[in-house]
Amino acid sequence: MKVRKKFLPFSRPSIGKSEINKVTACLKSGWITTGVLSKEFEDNFCKLSGSTLAVSLNSATAGMHITLSALNIGPGDEIITPSMTFASTVNMIALSGAKPVFVDIDYGTLNINTNLIEEKITKRTRAIIPVHFAGAPANMDKINNLARKYNLTVIEDAAHAVGTYYKGIHTGGFGHTAIFSFHPIKNITTGEGGMVTLNDAALEKKLRLLRFHGIERDAWKRYGKGGNPSYDIAAPGYKYNMPDVLAALGLAQMERWQEFNQKRTGLAQLYLEGLKDISGIDLPEVPAYDHTHAWHLFVIKVHAVNRDEFMNRLSDYNIGYGLHFPPAHALNYIKAGYADNIGLLPETDLAAQKIISLPLFPDMREKDVEYVCKAIKEIIKNG
Numbered sequence: 001m002k003v004r005k006k007f008l009p010f011s012r013p014s015i016g017k018s019e020i021n022k023v024t025a026c027l028k029s030g031w032i033t034t035g036v037l038s039k040e041f042e043d044n045f046c047k048l049s050g051s052t053l054a055v056s057l058n059s060a061t062a063g064m065h066i067t068l069s070a071l072n073i074g075p076g077d078e079i080i081t082p083s084m085t086f087a088s089t090v091n092m093i094a095l096s097g098a099k100p101v102f103v104d105i106d107y108g109t110l111n112i113n114t115n116l117i118e119e120k121i122t123k124r125t126r127a128i129i130p131v132h133f134a135g136a137p138a139n140m141d142k143i144n145n146l147a148r149k150y151n152l153t154v155i156e157d158a159a160h161a162v163g164t165y166y167k168g169i170h171t172g173g174f175g176h177t178a179i180f181s182f183h184p185i186k187n188i189t190t191g192e193g194g195m196v197t198l199n200d201a202a203l204e205k206k207l208r209l210l211r212f213h214g215i216e217r218d219a220w221k222r223y224g225k226g227g228n229p230s231y232d233i234a235a236p237g238y239k240y241n242m243p244d245v246l247a248a249l250g251l252a253q254m255e256r257w258q259e260f261n262q263k264r265t266g267l268a269q270l271y272l273e274g275l276k277d278i279s280g281i282d283l284p285e286v287p288a289y290d291h292t293h294a295w296h297l298f299v300i301k302v303h304a305v306n307r308d309e310f311m312n313r314l315s316d317y318n319i320g321y322g323l324h325f326p327p328a329h330a331l332n333y334i335k336a337g338y339a340d341n342i343g344l345l346p347e348t349d350l351a352a353q354k355i356i357s358l359p360l361f362p363d364m365r366e367k368d369v370e371y372v373c374k375a376i377k378e379i380i381k382n383g
Ligand SMILES: Cc1ncc(COP(=O)(O)O)c(C=O)c1O
Pocket: 058, 059, 060, 061, 062, 085, 086, 088, 089, 131, 157, 159, 160, 180, 181, 182, 183, 193, 194
């Protein structure tokens, strides 16, 4: 087949007129850092997730950092999470001083295997951090029951999960804290950004303090007419607030999340159809329970050809790809520091050798998917 001239990226944000108009209006307004737009973005996000509160941030990683900190998670604590996740979560656990305790995944869906969580719970366990992998929800009934039984906190890693529903409930809508990411490859973007959704007003207050130096009032209130620019700090905090210029982009993207997810779902169905007869690859499986998939990623597993070789061959066809994720338990510092509590993670290890994320983004065309499917057929045929 003829190789396309233009590189097909793995992901690309969809930025249209509404985004440009909203960001331009913010730039012209004279107020570009945290203010009314980030508040509006938070309110809109509550409506989507079904949570009562939301705190906007400059990344999901920042959200995980201050959530663990606000919950006083630290040395002596254990946090249960899959190893098949982005390093940022595990970094934040490690930096808090707590121990990450890994639970294996289900090879088909790449989601945490909730049947294996209970055996990892000890007296030291404080929290479970499930990941709604690739936009498919984790089994929340199982997780909620365990959290109730052992009095554990649940922090949903919803970085992939704008538009993900479990039995009709949007991620973040189960009464727990959930953390969303708006990195450019995510289902909606603010360039960089994150949102913590929650229902606990005391925790929200702590998060708001921790995200902005520990200062009690927002800058826009201090610098507005009649505002008091003085401040006091009871406990020091970080600098993790989301500026309005990014919230403006987020507000425009939120109006389009359904359109984006419909496109992603349609393209994922085309991939499933176009790749179904190819032996030597495993297609992503979806959970058996009732759910709506956000199709943040389309991850196949390649076993007919060496995965890294397969990546090189995709490059020859001018096709981009991603790797979600190198498993956390294989990272050097985890192997060195937590060797005794890694345990066996056979399905994670199996998947880790074979996974590769194919291009998937809302402005991708159907013929791009057809091109990728044809290229994969050729690569597999030629061994
Ligand atoms: C599963 C998961 N968790 C957390 C994050 C962190 O998000 P951010 O880049 O907004 O900090 C990501 C981002 O890629 C992710 O994929």
